[in-house]
Amino acid sequence: MAIKHPQYPNDWQLPSAIQCLPSPDWASRVSLSIKRDDTIHPFISGNKARKLYSLIQRWQVSPPQQVVTMGGNRSNYLHALGYLCYQKSIPLLALVRGHEPEHYHSTLSDLKRWQVKLTFVDKLTFRQCRENFENVRLLVKEKDLLSEAESSIEWLPEGGSNVEAFNGIMLAVDELTQIPDVIFVPAGTGCTALGIAAAIDKKGWHTQVIAVVVLKGAESISQSLGKLAKQANTPWPKSLTLEHRFCDKGFAKITPEIKKQKAYYEQLWSLPLEPVYSVKMLNAVKAYCDSGMLDNKQVLLWHTGGLQGDT
Ligand SMILES: Cc1ncc(COP(=O)(O)O)c(C=O)c1O
Known part of the structure; x- marks a missing residue:
């Protein structure tokens, strides 16, 4: 059966690039790449x-x-x-x-x-x-x-974050040219991570999706995500893990430490980042690398955009 490809607006740059990232010392045994959804459009990105x-x-x-x-x-x-x-x-x-x-x-x-x-x-x-x-x-x-x-x-x-959004996110997984072992994505409501994980499950891939929750005390998002999955007629994705340990001081609390971390990752990979979502995701990636859990794995980081909010 022919696959119906999405008809994205003409001024959107899609599929977005997947860039290999040089591995720093702390990730010397990990293969890192990043999906650059931040580059889709100047105002409607990520x-x-x-x-x-x-x-x-x-x-x-x-x-x-x-x-x-x-x-x-x-x-x-x-x-x-x-x-x-x-x-x-x-x-x-x-x-x-x-x-x-x-x-x-x-x-x-x-x-x-x-x-x-x-x-x-x-x-x-x-x-x-x-x-x-x-x-x-x-x-x-x-x-x-x-x-x-x-x-x-x-x-x-x-x-x-509704069913329509969830469906749009699922489509993004069709753009992956290799099957990663692990995907990291930041989570607010968790809709983005849910969509990615549901698409992975549907494809039968072995990929694990780590959703790095940026809100403090947001353990209840699994309930709202459960509701969203139900509305979307989708079982809870087996590939999805909600990771709550990297929310730091809480949502949008941009401490001097977070600013320092942002500058560090930006310089390391010559990438534009924002402090509310992507820095916390990268802190989780670093901690997982430090623990050896990602050794010999292909790890894909999902850049969800949001760069406008940083000014
Ligand atoms: C840049 C960025 N990353 C991640 C998220 C989290 O997305 P979600 O609410 O789908 O988890 C948001 C919020 O939409 C965002 O603006």
């Missing part, structure tokens, strides 16, 4: 491109009149979605966590430039919305923020 692919296809046939979502004020997903909606002239309303800052950093400035309607909500309300997306609908109605009839609105969860 796992955001993968997550938004199916949605872009659907919008080509029937675009919504308005989109509503939520995210942190440096959210890479919000940034990518903001650009996409701007490109397609679809109004986007975003509930943003925390107070409105006096001076906008680059993510917020870009969102403003792309005409995203930003509504800042306090942390408690944001958490309630995160825990139950129904609260987003209630809040938006209560504040009278909608400009369209509710039936024509697309509601997207934080980080875009």
Whole structure:
């Protein structure tokens, strides 16, 4: 049967490159390479491109009149979605966590430039919305923020982690030209790692997928991922391990140590990295290498982009 290849937008650079990385002393017995999803597109890159692919296809046939979502004020997903909606002239309303800052950093400035309607909500309300997306609908109605009839609105969860995103991520595994022994990928909601692992299981590969969780105390993500897998009609992937030991001080806590580690890896491999996700993934890779667990293995690191959030 002919395989239907994804119809990616013309300005996306896909398949993304897989680059070999020179092994430093601490990885002398490990073969390292990296999947450069950060290079897909200047604004819709990394796992955001993968997550938004199916949605872009659907919008080509029937675009919504308005989109509503939520995210942190440096959210890479919000940034990518903001650009996409701007490109397609679809109004986007975003509930943003925390107070409105006096001076906008680059993510917020870009969102403003792309005409995203930003509504800042306090942390408690944001958490309630995160825990139950129904609260987003209630809040938006209560504040009278909608400009369209509710039936024509697309509601997207934080980080875009839904079945459509999961399906888009699964497709990325088709681009691998060799079967790695181990894949490392950073995890926020874990949707990206789940999609990669589900695709690996489906192919029957022996590859282990190590999802390096960047949030502190996020043991419950296995439950939300279990729900997502169920919605996607997929069994829990046997290849997937959630690794919680490298969350450091917690989500987006960019300590001087993290900055130092980022500079070290960037110099080592001449790669652009961001401090929230990829540095923690690399810390996990280094610790696994130090322990000898990856000796003689082909290890693939997944660069999930997010470089815009670092300015
Ligand atoms: C750069 C980057 N890497 C990794 C992730 C984590 O993705 P997920 O929420 O699918 O685990 C995100 C969030 O979308 C991200 O922006």
